[in-house]
Amino acid sequence: QVQIVESGGGLVQNGGSLRLSCEVFGIILSNYVLDWYRQAPGKRREFIASATLGGGINYADSVKGRFTASRDNAKNTVILQMNSLKPEDAAVYYCNVWRSDEDYWGQGTQVTVSS
Secondary structure (H helix, E strand, O other): OOEEEEEOOEEEEOOOOEEEEEEEEOOOHHHOEEEEEEEOOOOOOEEEEEEOOOOOEEEOOOOOOOEEEEEEOOOOEEEEEEOOOOHHHOEEEEEEEEEOOEEEEOOOEEEEEEO
16 A cells, blocks of 8 residues: 655745655655645645656746755655745645556645745
8 A cells, every 4th residue: 555654844934945755655666756736725736846757857937946856766755855935835735656557645744934
């Protein structure tokens, strides 16, 4: 059974940093695409970043240059390092691990940015 445990959210001041983690159990992470999304109250879920199987990483324009997505295959963990946080970054953040016929989501972790 696949389980994803997210951690690292919290309250941070404008301009601060947070590091989100998703520890994945039950699958071999290196065989999957890793995505990050976020959803603010009253808004649609928004794509943040994608770490492809080939090693490339794509970012939404809204976070490019501030957020860094990575994977630690040895620890089966997905990381999202978030720097220079802004109040508009406040949302519930989700990691998504998927391949053609499988799709797994973390439970979400709340990020709050005070202005």
